[in-house]
Amino acid sequence: MKIPRNLTGRELVRLLVPFGYKITRKTGSHIRLTTELSGIHHITIPDHNPIRIGTLSSILTEIAFHFNLTKNELVKQLFG
Numbered sequence: 548m549k550i551p552r553n554l555t556g557r558e559l560v561r562l563l564v565p566f567g568y569k570i571t572r573k574t575g576s577h578i579r580l581t582t583e584l585s586g587i588h589h590i591t592i593p594d595h596n597p598i599r600i601g602t603l604s605s606i607l608t609e610i611a612f613h614f615n616l617t618k619n620e621l622v623k624q625l626f627g
Contacts, residue, residue, distance in 0.1 A: 548622050550603055556594040559603070562625050563590075566614065588613045 560570065560578055567584035578592045590606060592598075598606075604618075611621040 548619065548627060550600065550607065550622060551626060552600055553597045554603060555596040556592045556598055559592055559598065559606070563610070566610070582613075585614055 567582035568580040571581045572579045611618045
C-alpha cells in the first residue's frame with residue numbers, strides 16, 4: 548500500500564491516537580507526541596501541509612519499529 552502524499556501533520560496526529568500517542572508539547576511548527584504502549588516512545592511531527600513524503604516515511608518507519616511491525620503493516624493499519 549502506498550503512503551498518502553497529501554497528509555498534513557494534524558491529520559497524522561489524529562491517525563496515531565489509536566496507538567496511544569498524545570500531544571505532550573507543541574513548539575513552533577512541530578508537535579511532540581508520546582505513547583506509553585510497548586514502552587515510552589516520543590515522536591516529533593512537523594505541523595506542515597502536507598508533510599514531505601521522505602519525512603513521513605521516516606516517521607512511519609520509527610513508529611513501526613517501536614511497535615515491532617513492518618512499515619507496510621503500519622501503513623495498512625493507518626490508511627487501509
